[in-house]
Amino acid sequence: METEPKIVELDVRPYLRKKIEPFEVIMETVKKLDKEDTFVLHATFKPTPLLGVMKVKGFVSKAEKLEDDHWVVTFIHKSRKDAFKEDEPSPAKKRSSASGDSGPRVFELDNRGLEPPQPMIRTLGKLEAIAPGDKVIIHNDRVPVFLIEELHTLGYPYSIEEQPDGSARVTITKV
Numbered sequence: 725m726e727t728e729p730k731i732v733e734l735d736v737r738p739y740l741r742k743k744i745e746p747f748e749v750i751m752e753t754v755k756k757l758d759k760e761d762t763f764v765l766h767a768t769f770k771p772t773p774l775l776g777v778m779k780v781k782g783f784v785s786k787a788e789k790l791e792d793d794h795w796v797v798t799f800i801h802k803s804r805k806d807a808f809k810e811d812e813p814s815p816a817k818k819r820s821s822a823s824g825d826s827g828p829r830v831f832e833l834d835n836r837g838l839e840p841p842q843p844m845i846r847t848l849g850k851l852e853a854i855a856p857g858d859k860v861i862i863h864n865d866r867v868p869v870f871l872i873e874e875l876h877t878l879g880y881p882y883s884i885e886e887q888p889d890g891s892a893r894v895t896i897t898k899v
Contacts, residue, residue, distance in 0.1 A: 762800050770787050780849075844868060
């Protein structure tokens with residue numbers, strides 16, 4: 725007897741209205757999901773950076789605007805992606821099918837001065853968009869401990885160079 729998948733809903737609109745960053749609450753919810761579960765997020769805007777983070781984590785999504793300040797984003801594991809119609813392959817998939825690339829490329833992101841979680845979202849988004857073998861070098865205000873945890877989870881090799889001013893340069897290789 726097969727059990728029904730759960731629908732897990734999280735409404736972060738109250739956090740956003742109080743100018744509280746809900747990223748950690750969202751990630752804690754995501755950690756508890758099973759592959760069969762559906763995650764429904766309510767936000768005051770279309771959380772475009774989060775869509776990239778979730779894609780890196782293996783989810784596909786569908787966003788719907790209900791009102792000016794109410795977006796509903798439904799996430800399902802990519803193994804169930806047939807439930808959604810994906811219109812276009814990601815830039816990385818398009819590039820991997822193209823021939824003529826001249827080897828690994830290096831991309832640099834200066835994340836200094838950005839408020840969390842923007843440095844992590846920018847970095848994971850760039851990693852999603854590049855081809856295996858390419859490198860991303862980021863410069864952050866400090867060692868990005870939450871990003872480092874995520875890189876461990878995703879299996880991306882990296883090196884950290886702490887700078888004399890307290891900032892950190894991290895080199896990450898896309899696998």
